[in-house]
Amino acid sequence: MQTIKAAVCHEFGKPLVIEDIHLRAPEMGEIEVTLDAVAICHSDISYAEGAWGGTLPAVYGHEAAGRVTGVGAGVNGLAEGDPVVVTLIRACGECPSCGGGRPTGCETPIDGDHGPITTTDGGVLHQAMACGAFAEKVVVHHSQVVKMPEDMAMDAACLLACGVITGIGAVVNAAGLRAGQDVVVIGAGGVGLNAIQGARIAGARRIVAVDMSEAKLEDARAFGATDGVLATEAKPWRAAKQAMGRGADAVFVTVGAVPAYDQAPRYLAGGGRVIMVGMPHSGAASSYEPANFAAAGQGMIGSKMGEVVIKRDIPWMMDLYAQGRLKLDELISNRWSLDQINEAFADTKTGGARRNVIMLR
DSSP states (O other), X not given: OEEEEEEEBOSTTSOOEEEEEEEOOOOTTEEEEEEEEEEOOHHHHHHHTXXXXXXXXXXXXXXXXXXXXXXXXXXXXXXTTOEEEEOSOOOOSOSHHHHTTOGGGOOSOOOGGGSSEEOTTSOBOEEGGGTOOSBSEEEEEGGGEEEOOTTSOHHHHGGGGTXXXXXXXXXXXXXXXXXXXXXXXXXXXXXXXXXXXXXXXXXXXXXXXXXXXXXXXXXXXXXXXXXXXXXXXXXXXXXXXXXXXXXXXXEEEOSOOHHHHHHGGGGEEEEEEEEEOSOOOTTOOOOOOHHHHHHHTOEEEEOSGGGOOHHHHHHHXXXXXXXXXXXXXXXXXXXXXXXXXXXXXXXXXXXXXXXXXXXXX
């Protein structure tokens, strides 16, 4: 049993506490990864604020990269020293969802209360999202990691664990966007910028970003948006349709805000789809007239983690990055130490950061 440092949430809505925890050795099918970098996702903040409930105390964090430093029995293709991206997508490989090629929907339950981490006195410490990566090391299932090139920077690589794959995957996997189609992306934060990148890579004709901030619309243009619309306009969907000359084939809601979901169908063309990416707090609800969807042949679909298959999609994105076609370095707003995680949380909550990254080594 190792003793490592981690940022622990003891009470929802309160600052995380940097303290010693215990980490056991990897067991059957598991690996240990010593982390170099972990990015802060808004989902981590939502969990820490109690938006979706869960067990406490807990260690959050799920966008990580580091090197394998331990390999359990039954693991093939990974060895100590391998650099890897660590994701929260844990796939059993046996359930109907995994067998159907949708590992993001794996139906095998994970008991985060009885995982590889405990308090130093042996008490329950929840490993959130099967990762618990706001820590010096993690022990995770081998299905959660993807090897990365030796020369790829860890801070750039960790972004591929969630925000990038969620945004790009929503476009190429969930929406199946075709070249020449028109797109609206509501929210130009970390996930939204990657949905914009995904639409650019997929060959969208027009990519309209919608956000509350003019500065974030400028960010959106730098990542590939052809047009920007302020969400503060009285009827922003009219400006978006004017920019496209029609409604959108796909509208990506990348923020967890109910008003954004309420307005999303107004941007659609006939036959278009709203892709639901951002996650509002539990209990939040929107309402729609089903007749409007039926008459126009429109629809709404959810996209969990971009519906990615990590061993297919992450290497593809790594190659795009190596070619200069995918922006990763530009997504990093600031780098922080683990001791500064509460300041990094606060900076992320202002809405101005693209991605804050905790550097652990």
